[in-house]
Amino acid sequence: MNCSTISSTVVVSAPAIVAVTETTPSVNGLPGGTTTALTGNDTLNGSPVVVGTAAGNVQITSSTVPVGSGLVVNADGTVTVPANTPSGNYSVSYTICEVNNPLNCSTISSTVVVSAPAIVEVPSIAIIKTAVFNDENSNGNADAGETITYNFKVTNTGNVPLYNITVLDPLAGIIMSGGPIDLNVNDTDEVSFSAQYSITQNDINNGSISNQASVMGSTLSGIKVEDKSDNINNLGDNPTVLLLSGCVIKIFNAVSINGDSMNERFYIQGIECYPDNTVQIYNRWGVLVFERDHYNNTDVAFRGISEGRVTIKESKGLPEGTYYYIIKYKDHQSTPHQEAGYLYLTK
Numbered sequence: 001m002n003c004s005t006i007s008s009t010v011v012v013s014a015p016a017i018v019a020v021t022e023t024t025p026s027v028n029g030l031p032g033g034t035t036t037a038l039t040g041n042d043t044l045n046g047s048p049v050v051v052g053t054a055a056g057n058v059q060i061t062s063s064t065v066p067v068g069s070g071l072v073v074n075a076d077g078t079v080t081v082p083a084n085t086p087s088g089n090y091s092v093s094y095t096i097c098e099v100n101n102p103l104n105c106s107t108i109s110s111t112v113v114v115s116a117p118a119i120v121e122v123p124s125i126a127i128i129k130t131a132v133f134n135d136e137n138s139n140g141n142a143d144a145g146e147t148i149t150y151n152f153k154v155t156n157t158g159n160v161p162l163y164n165i166t167v168l169d170p171l172a173g174i175i176m177s178g179g180p181i182d183l184n185v186n187d188t189d190e191v192s193f194s195a196q197y198s199i200t201q202n203d204i205n206n207g208s209i210s211n212q213a214s215v216m217g218s219t220l221s222g223i224k225v226e227d228k229s230d231n232i233n234n235l236g237d238n239p240t241v242l243l244l245s246g247c248v249i250k251i252f253n254a255v256s257i258n259g260d261s262m263n264e265r266f267y268i269q270g271i272e273c274y275p276d277n278t279v280q281i282y283n284r285w286g287v288l289v290f291e292r293d294h295y296n297n298t299d300v301a302f303r304g305i306s307e308g309r310v311t312i313k314e315s316k317g318l319p320e321g322t323y324y325y326i327i328k329y330k331d332h333q334s335t336p337h338q339e340a341g342y343l344y345l346t347k
């Protein structure tokens with residue numbers, strides 16, 4: 001036998017392992033989330049790698065993420081992005097090694113894309129109106145012709161700047177000034193808008209003035225916003241009510257001449273504040289039975305007796321019955337006013 005034995009070496013090479021770079025689809029950084037697997041395009045021996053399972057043929061042995069980013073590379077190749085991560089491209093490198101040949105490894109750097117949350121325009125505006133009475137003659141009373149100053153506090157309460165902001169107030173006779181203005185997010189303006197109003201006798205007789213303004217503005221993209229005014233005491237849309245302490249004309253039209261000290265005269269509350277006045281009383285036939293200027297409820301007052309330019313001769317005064325009064329007076333602006341109605345005379 002002619003033999004020869006030789007020992008040969010069969011070289012079994014490790015299969016090629018290739019980690020391939022990639023850029024992930026973006027993850028919204030506000031809620032955070034998890035990326036697709038960075039290993040999704042990596043191959044072992046030309047086939048996609050299997051990671052993160054017991055049957056896997058590769059595993060991630062190490063990884064690095066940007067310092068302070070909070071990103072975590074998971075065993076399955078995905079990357080966890082924590083909530084409130086700033087938007088940007090994060091470079092993440094990782095190493096995969098073959099399970100059967102732990103030294104058969106490949107390292108690559110990929111990019112994790114974190115997106116900023118979409119900003120939805122939520123425009124919003126708010127207005128507060130306050131009123132100040134100007135007692136211009138310093139008598140402690142509201143008089144016709146004195147003024148009210150209105151101030152407006154406008155705030156951009158939305159998340160986008162507002163432009164061309166205007167304020168309207170439907171109160172007849174009010175004079176608005178100021179604006180239009182622009183306001184950045186969260187900015188407040190208390191000085192640009194104001195209004196002036198001249199008090200009328202009707203306002204004084206009503207005892208108050210109530211009015212509500214509106215503010216309007218728009219975003220750069222043309223979305224319009226509006227708000228009705230709140231008053232200082234109330235959160236929410238409410239008219240601003242200013243109480244007027246003035247000489248209110250109030251007529252007490254029941255006159256009883258019976259000596260009981262109640263309703264012994266025709267009492268016109270407040271008339272003494274308006275001395276430029278005339279009071280006329282007619283009987284049911286339209287005959288003038290009383291007419292006096294400068295009525296004042298005291299020495300010039302109707303007590304069931306006919307008085308005036310034309311007097312009716314009645315020995316015991318005027319008879320019981322229904323009469324008709326006309327009160328004319330001029331307010332502090334010399335504007336004439338008239339009140340008329342029935343007067344009931346009993347004895």
Ligand SMILES: [Ca+2]
Pocket residue numbers: 019020021022038039040041042108110
């Ligand atoms: Ca990859």
Ligand SMILES: [Ca+2]
Pocket residue numbers: 135136137138139140141142143146
């Ligand atoms: Ca006054």
Ligand SMILES: [Ca+2]
Pocket residue numbers: 126127227228229230236237238
């Ligand atoms: Ca409001």
Ligand SMILES: [Ca+2]
Pocket residue numbers: 255256257258259260261262263264
């Ligand atoms: Ca009486």
